[in-house]
Amino acid sequence: MLLSHHPSFISSLKSRLSLPYLYTQPHRLSIPYTPVFKNKPLPFFAITQHFFSTLPSKNHQPLLKSTPQSSALPVFPLDDEEHNVETVNNQLPERSQQEDKSFWGAVSLIIGTAVGPGMLGLPAATIKSGPLPSTIAIILSWVYVISSIILVAELSFAVMEEEGVAEVSFTGLATKALGSHFGAFVAVIYASLSFSLLVACVSGIGSIVCQWFPWMNLLLAHALFPLAAGTVIMFFPFKVIDVSNRLLCFLMLFSITALVAIGLSVARANVLSSFAHASWSLSSILPAIPVTVLTLGFHVITPFICKIAGNSVSEARNAILIGGAVPLVMVVSWNLIVLGLAGNTSPKDPISLLLSVNPSALSAVQGFAFSALATSLIGYAVSFPKQVLDTLELILGKTNLQKQIPYQSQLVSNGSGKVGFVIYSSQHECGKFGKVSFRSASEDEQLLRTTDLKSLEIFVMPLVLSAPVLIASFFRSTFSKALDFAGVYANCFLFGILPPAMAYIQQSRKKLRFSILPGGDVALALLFGVAVVLGIWH
Incomplete structure (x- = not known):
């Protein structure tokens, strides 16, 4: 039976649709029969197996004819006010989206990424101020970092809901708020930042592997872990990545606990007496703030955290607070132990200082350094390819x-x-x-854009990981230089100035339904001012 003769179909077309005749090429449109619920046709066609045919008709009008594939269509109970394509589309991929959600996976990823290359050298920047002033500075820096990250999470969910996508990048946020031209500039700077952090992680891990296996080729030593991490990320489901990252996080927590225990056992009195030394001058305190912000920050992976933490911005906020609190405790403990061991001397190398006190701490030091760098590399590796694709799309148009x-x-x-x-x-x-x-039109554009970049995805991960391996292998001083580069741009521009500016623009456009960061415009102005001061001082 022709659907054009079906009474419910005719009434629906008259009241809801207007399909113009196509005079250029007469043809017949063949689609599956539309499922009916409560004697009402659903205004949604999930068509996957159908074709065009040019069978001429007498009046040269497109006809609708049912086909045997109609049994493959799902029937969704909809109320009258819910007859829209987004409602049904949201129900179809719900199960697959839920499988990629992992709140504690997001927490472990935050812990691993936040505790990275900068933590080991932090006491060298806090020795001038002393334990108490540096601890207060670290806590205030943490509040500043978490506030900025919560802003990025809020922006990420607002853009994801508005665009109907499962993941965004920092470049996408900047482009949405500030325009495509400025977004292209942000994309280049952000890609440079992420790449420098990857180089720092690969260089640090390669140095540790060389200490474990002195006979190993230098290039192979630097490529060993990035090759393993890239293989897992590319060819295994996210659950495998999550489990691997959690194991490394447990190793890192165990190692830092062992280091703190060793430090307390050999210098408990020195740690307590070191609190008598305190310098409250800005020249003593400020040098530690940029390093602390870089050490505790994980802005790079925040959009990816929003993708896997849950279905609401509050779940992402809880993951950020829990995951960010653990690195704070670790950083404060490590700083206090090393400053207690150092006394009034300048610990240019905190690791050497700890080993000189107790050589048995070598295993704990190497375990902590390796796990901290490895988890940071995993965090950057899972988020950076998306950033590269968005950057290429934005620049190449x-x-x-x-x-x-x-x-x-x-x-x-x-x-x-x-x-x-x-x-x-x-x-x-x-x-x-x-x-x-x-x-919808946005879905069509997203589908074609994804298909257009699909051929590039298989090359992005090897490129993202192989380039840092080559740089770290042949330029041995890249660890400190990469950290310096990352510190300048992360603290002063990308993660300091941009988040409050983008949040203010989005709120002025009434794109955000509510704010999970208290304080409103005053808090945004305060964050922006702190970022400017740090940038000028740096």
């Missing part, structure tokens, strides 16, 4: 939607009856098999 869809017929109606587009491959190919899909 991959907007081929008009080229791939030269003919569109929009089906619209008033109220909640939005259907989307009927997409034709091209006019001169009407006699060939084609495809019809009913979806």
Whole structure:
């Protein structure tokens, strides 16, 4: 039976749709039968197996005919006010999206990424101020970092909900708030920052592997762990990455606990007496703040954390607070122990200082350094490829939607009856098999953009990890230089100035439903001012 003769179908078309005749090439549109619920046709066509045919009709009008594939269509119970394509589309991938959610996986990823290369050298920057002033400075820096990260999380969820995507990048946030031209500039700087952090991690891990295996080739020593991490990320599900990262986090927590225990056992009195030394001058305290912000920060992975932490911004906030509190405790403990052992001397190398006191701490030091760098590398590796793809898309201007869809017929109606587009491959190919899909314009653009960059994805991860391996292998001083570069841009521009500026712009456009950061515009101005002061001072 032709659907055009079905009473419910006719009434629905009259009240909701307007399908113009196509006079250029008469054809017949063959689709599965539309499932009906409560004697009402659903305004959604999940068409996956259907074709164009150019069977001429007498009146040259497109006809709708049922096909045997109708049994494959799911039936969704919808109320009258819920007849829209987004409702049904959100129900289809819900199960697969939930499988990628892991709150504690997000927490462990935060812990591993936050405790990274900067922690080992932090006491060298805090020795001038002393234990008490440096501890207060570390706590205030942590509050500043967490506030900025919560802003990034809030922006990430706002853009994800607005665009209907599962993940965004920092470049995408900047482009949405500040425009494509400034977004391209941010993309280059952000990619440089992430790349420098990857180089620092690869260089540090390679140095530790060389200490364990002195006979190993230098290039192989630097490539061993990045190769293993890249293989797991590319070819295994996220659960495998999560388990591996949690194991490294446990190793890191065990190692830092052992180091703190060793330090207390050999210098308990020195740690307590070191609190008598305190310098409250800004020249003594300020040098530790940029290093602390870099050590405790994990802005790079915040958009990815929003993807896996849960379905709401509050879940992401809880993951950020829990995951960020553990590195704070570790950093404060490590700082107090090393300053207690150092006394009034300057610990240019805190690791050498600890080993000179107790050589048996070598295993704990190496275990902590390796796990801290390895978890940081995993965090950067899972988030940086998305950033690279967004950067390439933004700079190269991959907007081929008009080229791939030269003919569109929009089906619209008033109220909640939005259907989307009927997409034709091209006019001169009407006699060939084609495809019809009913979806929103943003979904079509996202699909084509994903397909356009799909061929690049298999090359991004090898490139992202192989380039730091080559740089770290042939330029041995890259560890400190990469950290210096990352510290300047992370503290002063990307993660200091941009988040409050983007949040203010988004709130002024009324894109955010609510703010999870208390204080409103005053808090944004305070964060912006602190970032400017740090940038000028640095």
